[in-house]
Amino acid sequence: MAQLSDDCFAFGGPMMSVDEAVGLITTRVNAITDLETVALVDADGRVLAHDLAAPLPLPPFTNSAVDGYAVRNVDLPQAVEQAFPIDGRIQAGCLAQTPIKPGHTARIFTGAPMPPEAETVFMQEDVRIDDSGRIVLPPGLKPGANVRPAGEDIPKGQVALRAGQRLRPQHVALAAAFGLVRLDVVRRIRVAVFSTGDELASPGEPRAASQLFDSNRFMLMAMLRRLGCEVSDLGILRDERTSLASGLKQVAGAHDLILTTGGVSTGEEDHVKAAVESVGSLVLWRMAIKPGRPVAMGIIGGTPLIGLPGNPVASFVTFVHVVRPTVLALAGGLPEPLLPIPVRAAFTYKKKIGRREYVRVSLRKGQDGALEVTKFPREGAGLLSSLVETDGLVELGEAVTGVEPGQSVGFLSYADLI
Ligand code: AMP
Ligand code: MG
Secondary structure: OOOOOOOOOOOOOOOEOHHHHHHHHHHHOOOOOOEEEEEHHHOOOOEEOOOEEOOOOEOOOOEEOOOEEEEOHHHOOOOOOEEEOEEEEEOOOOOOOOOOOOOOEEEEOOOOEOOOOOOEEEEHHHOEEOOOOOEEEOOOOOOOOOEEOOOOOEOOOOEEEOOOOEOOHHHHHHHHHOOOOEEEEEOOOEEEEEEEOOOEEOOOOOOOOOOEEOOHHHHHHHHHHHOOOEEEEEEEEOOOHHHHHHHHHHHHOOOOEEEEEOOOOOOOOOOHHHHHHHHOEEEEEOEOEEOOOOEEEEEEOOEEEEEEOOOHHHHHHHHHHHHHHHHHHHOOOOOOOOOOEEEEEOOOEEOOOOOEEEEEEEEEEOOOOOEEEEEOOOOOOOOHHHHHOOOEEEEEOOOOOEEOOOOEEEEEEHHHHO
């Protein structure tokens, strides 16, 4: 487990910006160093442990990019078309060991190796066959056209994937192209997830009239799994300090991160703060972010704890800005900054200066075909429908005071957030 000091999350100011939070997490959270080897088919979503240098060039041999006719450069027609007798037929997968004869052309197919001395390929669409069966090649083709030289994609020895890369299908494809069957990856980050609150019932259990079903835990567990974590579902803890404290302490050693939701506001029925303080240390980060409430950052026996607010939308947004970078830092992952894409606003919005706000929006094509976003009509941080019926968040920076229709705003798709 990655051990952290008790003052790891200490922060001096009264209000913390999102950038300060992410900066503090990435500099103070130690990456775990345990590795495991996985088969290529299981590598998607995992964090690569070492730099990967190309063991062979890509493509591995010089080959034709098209179906057509290969010639030597010295034979390329210059001013007028010229007829060439056919000498050989080279299919993908064959060995092409015989050099092409001067003044001849060879039939060649996409992906087939270039025969020795052939340097350029004419596309079959650009040639014609004359009455005697010769191939008539037009003038003016650039030497080397339609040929893929060995190593043009990636030369042998070049670092093709970096340690810390979270592997996506294209990275797995590259490893396969190198002929690898296994990859060394960082072991999965183990996260214990609790909900807290007397008003919560677990789906599948009886619900009293004053209770609601716990939805956050399932959202958070799903998000964590998408980040490649191994999740322990620890159910609901009651709003009571001693049972909270013993529940949290029990899981600390066996996990890399403890995640809770609810109970971290400053009301007297918010017991997570006191519970963590009785078994470890805790600071409340008052983040300048909406939706969002204070986020509790704690250490129990060297294990980090993040206490997210209970309101589902606040929980979602703070997960993205605090839990996501923490999980990436624990896994030694390369930073994956969230970069909003500019789109046109089709709504009006007033905003408080000095904090960052996230507006739930739907994406649509405007009448002129340009992408624009509309705002979910209601504001509440408890509205699950506001997350379900929208496509992403518009990020409004600290200095922004409002949005007018037609203005360009930065859009983050839910698909990019985790
Ligand atoms: P709290 O952060 O505990 O003050 O909770 C804020 C609001 O979020 C309250 O209305 C809670 O009922 C609600 N809430 C807390 N935890 C959850 C949860 N796990 N799932 C759904 N709603 C929750
Ligand atoms: Mg509560």
